[in-house]
Amino acid sequence: MTELMIHLDANSKKPLYEQIYDYIRLHIADGKISFGEKLPSTRFLSKYLQISRSTVELAYSQLLSEGYIESKPSRGYYASDISGLYFGKKQKQEVFMPPKSRPFLVDFSPEENEYAYFPYNIWRKISKEILSANDPTLFTAGPSAGEWELRSAICNYLYHARGVNVNTEQIVVGAGNEYLLLLLAQILGRQKKAAMENPTYLRAYQTLLNMNYDIHLLNTDENGICMDELYRLHPDIVYTMPSHQFPMGTVMPMKLRMELLHWSAEQKGRYIIEDDHDSEFRYKGKPIPSLQSYDVNDTVIYLGTFSKSISPAIRVSYMALPRQLLKSYDTKCSFYASTVPKEQQRALTIFLEQGYFARYLNKMRKIYKGKHDLILSLLKQESWVDTIYGDYAGMHLLVKLHTGQTTDVIIEEAKKKGVRVYGLAEYMIPGLPHTKETKQTLLLGYGGLSEAEMKMGIACIRNIVLE
Amino acid sequence: MTELMIHLDANSKKPLYEQIYDYIRLHIADGKISFGEKLPSTRFLSKYLQISRSTVELAYSQLLSEGYIESKPSRGYYASDISGLYFGKKQKQEVFMPPKSRPFLVDFSPEENEYAYFPYNIWRKISKEILSANDPTLFTAGPSAGEWELRSAICNYLYHARGVNVNTEQIVVGAGNEYLLLLLAQILGRQKKAAMENPTYLRAYQTLLNMNYDIHLLNTDENGICMDELYRLHPDIVYTMPSHQFPMGTVMPMKLRMELLHWSAEQKGRYIIEDDHDSEFRYKGKPIPSLQSYDVNDTVIYLGTFSKSISPAIRVSYMALPRQLLKSYDTKCSFYASTVPKEQQRALTIFLEQGYFARYLNKMRKIYKGKHDLILSLLKQESWVDTIYGDYAGMHLLVKLHTGQTTDVIIEEAKKKGVRVYGLAEYMIPGLPHTKETKQTLLLGYGGLSEAEMKMGIACIRNIVLE
Numbered sequence: 035m036t037e038l039m040i041h042l043d044a045n046s047k048k049p050l051y052e053q054i055y056d057y058i059r060l061h062i063a064d065g066k067i068s069f070g071e072k073l074p075s076t077r078f079l080s081k082y083l084q085i086s087r088s089t090v091e092l093a094y095s096q097l098l099s100e101g102y103i104e105s106k107p108s109r110g111y112y113a114s115d116i117s118g119l120y121f122g123k124k125q126k127q128e129v130f131m132p133p134k135s136r137p138f139l140v141d142f143s144p145e146e147n148e149y150a151y152f153p154y155n156i157w158r159k160i161s162k163e164i165l166s167a168n169d170p171t172l173f174t175a176g177p178s179a180g181e182w183e184l185r186s187a188i189c190n191y192l193y194h195a196r197g198v199n200v201n202t203e204q205i206v207v208g209a210g211n212e213y214l215l216l217l218l219a220q221i222l223g224r225q226k227k228a229a230m231e232n233p234t235y236l237r238a239y240q241t242l243l244n245m246n247y248d249i250h251l252l253n254t255d256e257n258g259i260c261m262d263e264l265y266r267l268h269p270d271i272v273y274t275m276p277s278h279q280f281p282m283g284t285v286m287p288m289k290l291r292m293e294l295l296h297w298s299a300e301q302k303g304r305y306i307i308e309d310d311h312d313s314e315f316r317y318k319g320k321p322i323p324s325l326q327s328y329d330v331n332d333t334v335i336y337l338g339t340f341s342k343s344i345s346p347a348i349r350v351s352y353m354a355l356p357r358q359l360l361k362s363y364d365t366k367c368s369f370y371a372s373t374v375p376k377e378q379q380r381a382l383t384i385f386l387e388q389g390y391f392a393r394y395l396n397k398m399r400k401i402y403k404g405k406h407d408l409i410l411s412l413l414k415q416e417s418w419v420d421t422i423y424g425d426y427a428g429m430h431l432l433v434k435l436h437t438g439q440t441t442d443v444i445i446e447e448a449k450k451k452g453v454r455v456y457g458l459a460e461y462m463i464p465g466l467p468h469t470k471e472t473k474q475t476l477l478l479g480y481g482g483l484s485e486a487e488m489k490m491g492i493a494c495i496r497n498i499v500l501e
Numbered sequence: 502m503t504e505l506m507i508h509l510d511a512n513s514k515k516p517l518y519e520q521i522y523d524y525i526r527l528h529i530a531d532g533k534i535s536f537g538e539k540l541p542s543t544r545f546l547s548k549y550l551q552i553s554r555s556t557v558e559l560a561y562s563q564l565l566s567e568g569y570i571e572s573k574p575s576r577g578y579y580a581s582d583i584s585g586l587y588f589g590k591k592q593k594q595e596v597f598m599p600p601k602s603r604p605f606l607v608d609f610s611p612e613e614n615e616y617a618y619f620p621y622n623i624w625r626k627i628s629k630e631i632l633s634a635n636d637p638t639l640f641t642a643g644p645s646a647g648e649w650e651l652r653s654a655i656c657n658y659l660y661h662a663r664g665v666n667v668n669t670e671q672i673v674v675g676a677g678n679e680y681l682l683l684l685l686a687q688i689l690g691r692q693k694k695a696a697m698e699n700p701t702y703l704r705a706y707q708t709l710l711n712m713n714y715d716i717h718l719l720n721t722d723e724n725g726i727c728m729d730e731l732y733r734l735h736p737d738i739v740y741t742m743p744s745h746q747f748p749m750g751t752v753m754p755m756k757l758r759m760e761l762l763h764w765s766a767e768q769k770g771r772y773i774i775e776d777d778h779d780s781e782f783r784y785k786g787k788p789i790p791s792l793q794s795y796d797v798n799d800t801v802i803y804l805g806t807f808s809k810s811i812s813p814a815i816r817v818s819y820m821a822l823p824r825q826l827l828k829s830y831d832t833k834c835s836f837y838a839s840t841v842p843k844e845q846q847r848a849l850t851i852f853l854e855q856g857y858f859a860r861y862l863n864k865m866r867k868i869y870k871g872k873h874d875l876i877l878s879l880l881k882q883e884s885w886v887d888t889i890y891g892d893y894a895g896m897h898l899l900v901k902l903h904t905g906q907t908t909d910v911i912i913e914e915a916k917k918k919g920v921r922v923y924g925l926a927e928y929m930i931p932g933l934p935h936t937k938e939t940k941q942t943l944l945l946g947y948g949g950l951s952e953a954e955m956k957m958g959i960a961c962i963r964n965i966v967l968e
Contacts, residue, residue, distance in 0.1 A: 051786070052787060055786070055787075092785070092786060093786075095785060095786060096785070096786030096787065099752045099754075099785075099786065099789065099893075101724075101753070101754025101755030101756045101757065101758070102755055114754070114755065114756050115756060145642075149637060149640055149641065152640060154635075154640070158632040158633065161628070161632055161844075162629050162632060165625040165628055165629060166625065168621075170616060172814060173616055173619060173621070173812045173813075173814040173815075174616065174812070174813060174814060175612075175808075175813035175814065176814075209676050209680075209840035209841075210837070210838050210840060212836075212837050212838070213676075213680070213837075213840060216683055220711040220712075224713055225713070236836075237836055237837075240833075240836055241837075244687040244833055244834075245687075245712075246691055246692070246713060257568075285566050286568075287566075287568025287581075288568030288569055288581070289568045289581055289582060290568065291568070318559070318562060318563070318566075319518070319522070319559055319560075319562060319563030319566065320519060320522075320563065322566065341642075341838075345640045345641070346640075346641060346642035346838065347639060347640040347641060347642065347643075347842065347843050348640075348842075349838055349839070349840060349842060366707075366711055367711075369679075369703075369704055369707055370677070370679050370680075370704075370708075371677050371679070371808075371813070371816055372816070373676035373677060373680055373816060373840050374676075375814065375815075375816060375842060375845055376814050377628075377844075377845075378842055378844075378845075
């Protein structure tokens with residue numbers, strides 16, 4: 035008992051009970067109080083230290099709950115065996131800085147958008163109004179699939195803009211396409227066999243791969259998927275981008291669409307994932323209706339996003355599930371909380387319902403068309419350009435080089451001059467062999483570029499190629 | 502040619518090219534223009550209809566891109582074979598309403614929080630300032646793991662509040678715990694063998710099950726996991742809640758913590774997922790440091806959330822990854838866009854950095870302690886209460902019934918009276934047998950209840966039990 039030389043400091047900011055707790059804890063950890071040793075009773079210790087018994091009891095109960103001591107009924111408190119106790123030594127705090135993306139003078143990234151025309155003021159005004167509304171439900175958990183009003187507004191938009199023929203309860207809202215694919219993989223079930231176009235959207239490929247899907251890559255021709263191959267591989271799921279394939283820019287012809295729908299209807303359990311990522315932007319004729327709009331057999335899963343049409347910061351995507359999958363969604367995924375904050379869901383609902391979205395889309399379609407027409411006319415004047423394809427939709431096109439040069443040299447040389455151009459090869463599934471043609475094809479995004487930037491970028495490529 | 506009786510309406514809102522497009526498309530679909538039939542040349546048709554040739558060309562190019570017609574070089578246009586074309590018949594729009602949650606007079610849900618004290622005005626003010634700042638980067642995509650400033654603020658908070666010993670780059674922010682578990686399952690790799698306490702947090706169980714994890718349930722005693730069983734099952738991963746196990750309310754003793762850390766260090770590839778969900782709320786003694794804080798072998802994955810400490814609407818969770826998993830995160834998951842909007846990340850950063858969070862937590866700890874003490878004193882007066890456990894932390898406790906009655910009858914009867922009480926059995930893994938004790942134990946959350954509601958709810962249980 036005399037070993038226990040606790041000196042309490044009544045003036046310390048540390049409460050008395052904590053001083054006792056610390057003293058005993060450290061002595062047990064040090065081995066100065068050894069395993070099995072009896073501790074003084076709370077009555078004794080309070081008398082000895084001349085403090086209230088409840089203070090000692092509080093310290094003991096803390097030690098008890100952390101397992102440093104044990105209580106044996108009508109016998110008292112004993113030090114526990116904490117052999118191997120690790121003491122938290124604070125790691126040396128190394129200085130790490132966040133990786134900074136290297137800025138380029140001109141960046142032909144297909145993921146760059148034009149943000150300047152987004153009606154920030156309206157978005158801010160709507161957001162502020164939502165925050166000011168003093169609605170306490172803004173801070174409570176909402177439905178898993180998203181707020182009903184938003185889902186209803188999306189359903190309405192999809193019907194009118196893309197012919198998507200579903201009801202509100204089939205719409206699921208989530209934080210980005212990849213998140214929705216993660217949900218889908220759970221809804222569709224374990225280790226399905228999926229077919230994807232080669233090349234395809236790498237993020238979708240990586241996501242399905244992460245979900246342990248058995249992925250088969252389909253060879254494509256100028257129309258897209260070869261149906262023969264599909265019948266040979268008999269996958270459960272086909273992931274495709276009929277409106278404007280990424281990265282190839284192909285528009286799937288009606289005949290192939292019908293064949294695909296036939297294929298999925300032929301056998302129960304077959305589904306088509308239609309990623310309609312940049313369908314809003316088409317610069318010739320009117321938009322091609324979605325594949326889903328022709329599906330009478332409830333087999334198309336329609337996937338869309340506001341990240342392209344509004345801004346990457348509005349990380350809201352949506353999917354329209356076939357009715358036959360609603361039960362599986364309910365069982366397997368409806369327990370997840372929504373990944374989109376209510377504020378953002380409500381702002382987006384107003385943005386859609388009050389026509390701001392439609393107006394913004396119309397404006398952007400004109401702006402992107404202008405950019406598209408400009409880059410196309412600029413490229414057509416270039417002697418090093420052989421063929422241009424994937425044009426008239428989206429925000430990127432493909433340029434086959436006339437010279438037979440491969441893109442990797444051009445990319446490296448351009449980087450040195452502050453210009454980032456992309457090669458089609460960068461968008462191929464890693465590890466697979468490329469065709470010669472792939473290596474000779476540039477992928478140029480123009481969504482974020484001004485006329486001056488396009489001209490500067492193209493001049494840079496010209497100088498490298500023709501040097 | 503004379504078959505093609507296109508009547509153009511110059512006053513129609515529908516553009517001329519679209520009228521041509523529609524006419525031909527419908528006639529092909531109807532079979533009035535049959536497969537292989539030659540179409541008039543654009544020159545002929547423009548003359549015949551007395552419109553510009555480019556209008557006809559636009560219609561044809563739309564038909565071409567959708568695959569309704571084909572172009573044969575120097576021969577002209579031919580109708581395609583679109584046998585089996587599905588025409589989008591709009592489904593009958595059934596009237597579905599969103600499922601409404603039935604409101605109860607008193608709800609003992611463990612997920613109900615007290616929202617009244619949240620500094621809405623401050624949160625709104627911060628959010629509005631962020632929106633007003635006119636910062637264009639607010640609308641661009643941010644880093645996958647979250648904004649550096651937020652991760653740094655979380656890192657700092659975790660070190661001081663929970664002893665979590667990591668650097669900023671180990672922190673990953675995401676939209677909710679379940680989302681982070683989905684990422685984790687991808688980082689850790691395919692089909693791991695995971696051990697979880699039985700019972701455990703059902704959402705985590707369902708998430709890992711959805712990710713095809715081979716899950717083994719560990720029997721628990723009053724301290725938690727039985728280590729013998731762990732050694733017998735040799736899982737790769739243990740998911741546990743050392744600070745306050747849900748639903749059992751157990752606090753893991755230090756000895757067991759050390760044993761668990763020993764276990765994970767013994768073999769490469771072993772990890773502990775520490776879900777520290779409601780560690781902020783402890784009403785006796787000082788908070789118990791996290792398991793992670795004692796881990797010197799880089800094996801603990803620490804998981805925490807602001808959904809409990811702030812509000813379920815702030816769907817921001819974070820994990821601290823061991824250094825050895827950073828590379829795998831980078832390869833497998835860093836391509837995902839962040840699931841938390843920048844606005845919210847920035848608001849939260851300010852909320853943390855400027856001390857609002859600490860102040861709010863301190864206030865809420867007092868308020869929840871008040872609620873805890875009150876419900877405990879009320880329950881102790883009840884003759885039907887046998888044992889209370891899981892108290893002194895979190896926002897729920899367990900009550901074993903004195904009477905030997907099972908909880909299901911009480912739950913049903915209480916519902917009829919507008920009171921929702923919960924049985925421990927509702928939180929058990931579905932399909933597994935329950936012990937008699939489980940069926941006789943109520944789980945009562947008090948986070949969202951006022952004194953009057955507690956009294957009303959307890960009186961309701963009393964009347965049912967003692968009737």
